[in-house]
Amino acid sequence: MGIYTTDPTLFIKYRVVEGDDTRFFRAEEKKVGDFSFLRIRTRTTVSAVLNRERQETFTLSVKAVARYPSGPKLVAQTTVTVRVLDANDLSPLFYPTSYSVDVPENTPLYSSVITVSASDADIGINGEVYYSFERKTDTFAIHPTSGTVTLTQRLAYMDVERYHLTVLAKDRGPSMGYQARVSKARLQINVKEVNYHAPSIHLQMLPTVVEHGSVGTVYGILNVEDKDIGRNGRIGAVEIVSGNSEGYFRIKQGIQHNEFQIEVAKTLDRETDPLGFNLTISAADLGEPPKSTMRVIHVTLQDTNDQRPLFESDHYEVTVEETVPVQTPLLFVACQ
Numbered sequence: 499m500g501i502y503t504t505d506p507t508l509f510i511k512y513r514v515v516e517g518d519d520t521r522f523f524r525a526e527e528k529k530v531g532d533f534s535f536l537r538i539r540t541r542t543t544v545s546a547v548l549n550r551e552r553q554e555t556f557t558l559s560v561k562a563v564a565r566y567p568s569g570p571k572l573v574a575q576t577t578v579t580v581r582v583l584d585a586n587d588l589s590p591l592f593y594p595t596s597y598s599v600d601v602p603e604n605t606p607l608y609s610s611v612i613t614v615s616a617s618d619a620d621i622g623i624n625g626e627v628y629y630s631f632e633r634k635t636d637t638f639a640i641h642p643t644s645g646t647v648t649l650t651q652r653l654a655y656m657d658v659e660r661y662h663l664t665v666l667a668k669d670r671g672p673s674m675g676y677q678a679r680v681s682k683a684r685l686q687i688n689v690k691e692v693n694y695h696a697p698s699i700h701l702q703m704l705p706t707v708v709e710h711g712s713v714g715t716v717y718g719i720l721n722v723e724d725k726d727i728g729r730n731g732r733i734g735a736v737e738i739v740s741g742n743s744e745g746y747f748r749i750k751q752g753i754q755h756n757e758f759q760i761e762v763a764k765t766l767d768r769e770t771d772p773l774g775f776n777l778t779i780s781a782a783d784l785g786e787p788p789k790s791t792m793r794v795i796h797v798t799l800q801d802t803n804d805q806r807p808l809f810e811s812d813h814y815e816v817t818v819e820e821t822v823p824v825q826t827p828l829l830f831v832a833c834q
């Protein structure tokens with residue numbers, strides 16, 4: 499680029515007047531025959547370097563000034579657009595740089611476990627990120643472009659509780675010689691035992707509860723069992739969830755860890771509750787998530803002779819013929 503001139507005495511000088519606040523560029527002139535070339539070059543003295551990631555294009559206004567030895571000053575102006583080409587000067591960066599995920603051991607094959615992510619501010623293939631594992635594993639696979647980790651082998655908590663993997667992110671651009679464009683992220687996969695079973699409730703003893711029996715009488719012993727191992731097999735809350743609105747019964751921990759007692763908490767009266775009680779017992783494990791079972795237990799109260807009989811009337815009177823035969827009924831009385 500430049501300016502044609504037929505006058506060999508005309509000397510043209512170029513200058514960047516706008517669009518270069520950081521003073522990266524310098525305009526130079528070089529006359530070859532009838533053409534005065536405009537040359538834009540980077541300044542050698544500037545310590546900062548061009549960085550496409552910071553500024554991709556510069557729109558420079560360049561002014562040309564020519565002056566005859568004696569005569570008017572001639573001025574022309576043009577715009578030069580400088581586009582900075584990308585160099586693969588950045589590595590992909592993971593954010594975050596470490597991942598941890600809990601995966602239930604019964605997760606189906608080929609399920610997604612987690613997606614890792616790295617970004618590269620370069621453009622084109624210089625910014626295209628490829629994911630891989632640093633060391634080969636048969637249990638997991640990572641999608642090269644999406645970063646999604648999937649399960650390729652069944653998990654078993656009994657065999658492996660935790661996997662420690664290193665994920666690599668590389669870009670596809672040429673490496674700039676001195677270092678490979680690769681980043682690493684740590685990925686920890688925690689295998690979680692599955693809470694397969696709900697607890698089961700066995701009622702061990704069921705004597706009849708005598709009304710007015712003493713508070714604290716054990717009505718029944720519950721054996722609560724869970725077939726899972728670890729926390730999933732531990733028994734949590736055992737409680738009466740319905741049928742006990744008056745609070746006649748309560749549950750107490752027995753001697754064994756899985757033993758619970760149903761105890762009388764308040765004096766019972768068969769006449770108030772002639773049908774007894776239907777207690778709904780719930781037992782939950784400490785699994786994640788917890789599972790629970792319900793069982794209805796019927797409590798019948800045994801009657802005691804606590805009611806005095808009462809005649810219908812306080813006073814009865816009957817008139818009898820003196821000739822009445824022996825064994826003749828005179829009057830019927832009744833009690834409540």
Ligand SMILES: [Ca+2]
Binds near residue numbers: 550551584587620
């Ligand atoms: Ca770059």
Ligand SMILES: [Ca+2]
Binds near residue numbers: 586669671679
């Ligand atoms: Ca890059």
Ligand SMILES: [Ca+2]
Binds near residue numbers: 724730
């Ligand atoms: Ca369980």
